Amino acid sequence: MADRELDDGVAVGAAAELLGVTVRTLHHWDEIGLASPSVRTTSGYRRYTGADLQRLHRIVAYRGAGLGLDAIREVLDDATAEIGATLREQRSRLAERIHDLQQLDERLQRMTEAHERGILLSDDEQSATFGADWDPRGSGRARVVWGNSPQWAQFAERSASRTRAQWQSLSDTMSTLQRDLSDALDQGVAPGSPEANALVERHREVFSHFFPLTRQMQVCLGRMFDSDPGFSAHYDRIRAGLASWFRQIIDESARTHGIDPDTAIWQ
Incomplete structure (x- = not known):
């Protein structure tokens, strides 16, 4: 986009396309005072200047890093804000979320396997637990017969955490x-x-x-x-x-x- 055009200001649609966000998003940021177009044409249309677009690019960058709009406002507007500290705090929250998601993934994996296998023990573990006469293939045969029943689902749900x-x-x-x-x-x-x-x-x-x-x-x-x-x-x-x-x-x-x-x- 030419410098002359930026100096004259950019309409909201063009700004949205340039930034890869929606017009609705820009309107929202305008309404909450996070980023507003600075100039108005003689016809009354509001347009974003080059400085406005620079601020918008920073907002998009920090939003992509997971910061909330209030945190982004603080980073951009508070001269005393330590951006590094804010980003480290965000990384800490992200690490907690990753940990929670990993645990969720493990629970989903066990639930999936329990619905497919029944008892989540190896053949040797099953024999050691239930006795030498136990047939580890039994739960597989039970799934063939009962796999679509509510009772099999309840059995699997309990087996997943046992x-x-x-x-x-x-x-x-x-x-x-x-x-x-x-x-x-x-x-x-x-x-x-x-x-x-x-x-x-x-x-x-x-x-x-x-x-x-x-x-x-x-x-x-x-x-x-x-x-x-x-x-x-x-x-x-x-x-x-x-x-x-x-x-x-x-x-x-x-x-x-x-x-x-x-x-x-x-x-």
């Missing part, structure tokens, strides 16, 4: 419950008895660490524990007949809460 120590604690709690179920069967605890119902409630409480488990959903799990070859073999390895008895005590507990096990659905 540490190996927390998985170990949960595994130990589940193992203790399974031993207590086996002992109760050995002792002849009858389905529908207070002792059996207490074990069913413990199971629902422990399982709800994965996702909220309603009593109707628990009935559906009981059916699966008894009918699915993999689950029934797991429970029957703990104690012969445990899978069938476990289903029975779940069904009888459900009846005490007005639920017909024969018609219970996953809800």
Whole structure:
């Protein structure tokens, strides 16, 4: 742009194009007194002089560095302002923001992986945590079946923030419950008895660490524990007949809460 043209002043549209900002932005800066056109033509139009454009260029530069408009005003108008100190402070705030964004990115990564993998432990870690009989491919198969369900999403959301120590604690709690179920069967605890119902409630409480488990959903799990070859073999390895008895005590507990096990659905 020629010096003569700058001396005569530049219209707001041309100034906006020169600076790479919008006309609306220049109007806003004018309204708040940050940068205003200094001259007015005989026709009444306001125009930016060369000095005005120099100020605007500085505003754009500092805004690009992340300073707020109040900080920019101080840098430009306060003769006592230390620009270096202001920029160092901005860098400090930026470093904090970068740290927060890195943490957010890590949380998003874990959430993504949890939705895709389920349990965020290596195969060796899973075997060490859940026992030698544990199949690390199990959560992958579960995702194929349940991946579009709200329960899988809830499982993944909790898995994303769960540490190996927390998985170990949960595994130990589940193992203790399974031993207590086996002992109760050995002792002849009858389905529908207070002792059996207490074990069913413990199971629902422990399982709800994965996702909220309603009593109707628990009935559906009981059916699966008894009918699915993999689950029934797991429970029957703990104690012969445990899978069938476990289903029975779940069904009888459900009846005490007005639920017909024969018609219970996953809800």
